[in-house]
Amino acid sequence: xxxxxxxxxxxxxxxxxxxxxxxxxxxxxxxxxxxxxxxxxxxxxxxxxxxxxxxxxxxxxxxxxxxxxxxxxxxxxxxxxxxxxxxxxxxxxxxxxxxxxxxxxxxxxxxxxxxxxxxxxxxxxxxxxxxxxxxxxxxxxxxxxxxxxxxxxxxxxxxxxxxxxxxxxxxxxxxxxxxxxxxxxxxxxxxxxxxxxxxxxxxxxxxxxxxxxxxxxxxxxxxxxxxxxxxxxxxxxxxxxxxxxxxxxxxxxxxxxxxxxxxxxxxxxxxxxxxxxxxxxxxxxxxxxxxxxxxxx
Numbered sequence: 543x544x545x546x547x548x549x550x551x552x553x554x555x556x557x558x559x560x561x562x563x564x565x566x567x568x569x570x571x572x573x574x575x576x577x578x579x580x581x582x583x584x585x586x587x588x589x590x591x592x593x594x595x596x597x598x599x600x601x602x603x604x605x606x607x608x609x610x611x612x613x614x615x616x617x618x619x620x621x622x623x624x625x626x627x628x629x630x631x632x633x634x635x636x637x638x639x640x641x642x643x644x645x646x647x648x649x650x651x652x653x654x655x656x657x658x659x660x661x662x663x664x665x666x667x668x669x670x671x672x673x674x675x676x677x678x679x680x681x682x683x684x685x686x687x688x689x690x691x692x693x694x695x696x697x698x699x700x701x702x703x704x705x706x707x708x709x710x711x712x713x714x715x716x717x718x719x720x721x722x723x724x725x726x727x728x729x730x731x732x733x734x735x736x737x738x739x740x741x742x743x744x745x746x747x748x749x750x751x752x753x754x755x756x757x758x759x760x761x762x763x764x765x766x767x768x769x770x771x772x773x774x775x776x777x778x779x780x781x782x783x784x785x786x787x788x789x790x791x792x793x794x795x796x797x798x799x800x801x802x803x804x805x806x807x808x809x810x811x812x813x814x815x816x817x818x819x820x821x822x823x824x825x826x827x828x829x830x831x832x833x834x835x836x837x838x839x
Contacts, residue, residue: 578810579810581739587764589798603684620651634762639765640675644766680766684718685699802823803822806818
């Protein structure tokens, strides 16, 4: 399988995504493989709960929409599972998108927001530091944001002109973000995590003489959005996807609400890192079927 390779050069992040065929970019046992750092980062990528816009088939992008009752209910179901709520694997870091639908879902899943006996919402006592990070927000969808998914870019522009009462292009349109631009901010985020984990390893494990034991795992909780998670998957582990992966009616990889995709990041001393798929859009934590089925098929 051909892994993804990410490289950080100073303040510039360079993403190298190989094709499905083997590439000379891949580290060989004689070079970078010998320089792998004695730890890896396990990214737990989780999609937010169902929103009203999801139910209405409206494009959200970087707009927002509150969770439905079902969205809250399923998030609470996830919170009851130690497969994802952090009670068993103990996340090293907790991140979420700065959009409200993701932020609230993260708080519910991690037990920061609970429902009281009279069904009111209250904050629970928690020592979790949930980091709200805009690099995990959804892709900006441009003029289609706020309109039905069936509308094309051109149709959305026409509707915006009609709503503004103009016939020219003098209208305010939400920004449109390319997949490469969105992925660039993700690479920036991963690079910062790798750097922080490297510093943590140097100041803790090495001082404790643990460098020769099993590689240390840094589990990272990251609650984000479907299009961004899909972009991460295709950019990082596309050639590891099963041929018959679940698709939406439009033909793209389906990312169910509250599903988790796990990707392992192996850093190298050369500042490279490679990625591999661990689980794909897993929902076993929603049906109490712990460890059921194959890892990501």
